[in-house]
Amino acid sequence: MNDTLKTLVRAQWCQRRVLVVQRRADSLPGELKERVEAAQTHRDALAQAEAERDDAVRRVESLIAGCASKTEEREQLDLEARETSNATSRQILQHKAREIGNQMARDDSDLIRAKDRVVACEDVLYEHRGVLSELDRDLAEFRATVATDGDDFGKDLAQLQIDLAQEIALIPIEFRADYERATAARKGRGVVALNGAACGGCGTNLSPNQVNQILPSRVVVRCPSCARFLVSRDIWNAEIKFMERR
Numbered sequence: 073m074n075d076t077l078k079t080l081v082r083a084q085w086c087q088r089r090v091l092v093v094q095r096r097a098d099s100l101p102g103e104l105k106e107r108v109e110a111a112q113t114h115r116d117a118l119a120q121a122e123a124e125r126d127d128a129v130r131r132v133e134s135l136i137a138g139c140a141s142k143t144e145e146r147e148q149l150d151l152e153a154r155e156t157s158n159a160t161s162r163q164i165l166q167h168k169a170r171e172i173g174n175q176m177a178r179d180d181s182d183l184i185r186a187k188d189r190v191v192a193c194e195d196v197l198y199e200h201r202g203v204l205s206e207l208d209r210d211l212a213e214f215r216a217t218v219a220t221d222g223d224d225f226g227k228d229l230a231q232l233q234i235d236l237a238q239e240i241a242l243i244p245i246e247f248r249a250d251y252e253r254a255t256a257a258r259k260g261r262g263v264v265a266l267n268g269a270a271c272g273g274c275g276t277n278l279s280p281n282q283v284n285q286i287l288p289s290r291v292v293v294r295c296p297s298c299a300r301f302l303v304s305r306d307i308w309n310a311e312i313k314f315m316e317r318r
């Protein structure tokens with residue numbers, strides 16, 4: 073068996089792993105930023121709900137204060153109505169006292185509604201606080217994960233770069249530049265497995281003669297159409313399995 077074929081598959085595997093790990097490491101700061109923003113959005117909503125609750129509480133307080141002063145005012149009018157000897161004045165005073173009484177009844181209904189609003193606001197606040205504390209807990213956990221994963225990714229990457237350099241050094245010099253060109257041109261897939269009698273990269277059907285060269289895995293064959301290196305499915309599977317188990 074031609075060891076070059078194995079090395080080509082292994083080198084490409086390392087190269088693709090480098091990209092995957094790099095992409096994962098790169099995505100961490102963005103993901104963290106999204107979580108921070110989500111928590112902030114919720115914090116803003118909580119502040120808004122608190123402002124609404126405070127507003128409702130002030131309305132309740134003002135209605136209660138209004139009720140006290142109106143009670144006093146009405147008692148004063150009743151007293152004056154009782155004390156006056158002028159019938160017209162008494163009627164006017166009694167009328168004013170009744171109007172205040174009517175207003176107080178309306179204020180009472182308002183007070184019930186305002187109190188209901190305070191309760192409703194408290195419910196919303198309770199929910200917001202629950203969600204926010206969960207978000208904050210997740211965020212703290214995620215920050216810790218980012219720190220450790222960042223370290224792990226860094227270590228993985230360093231090891232993968234070493235492995236990759238070793239595999240590339242094992243590629244015979246006459247194929248090395250072609251391998252690098254093919255992988256660069258084919259987005260990291262410059263080496264592919266044979267797919268039946270077709271190239272696993274571009275799908276071009278190969279001649280029986282070409283297939284017969286590839287299957288025994290003794291020579292290095294490239295696709296006549298896309299120039300990818302072609303290996304048998306057996307070599308491909310065995311090498312990928314080997315690399316993934318390491």
Ligand SMILES: [Zn+2]
Nearest residue numbers: 271274295298
């Ligand atoms: Zn091809």
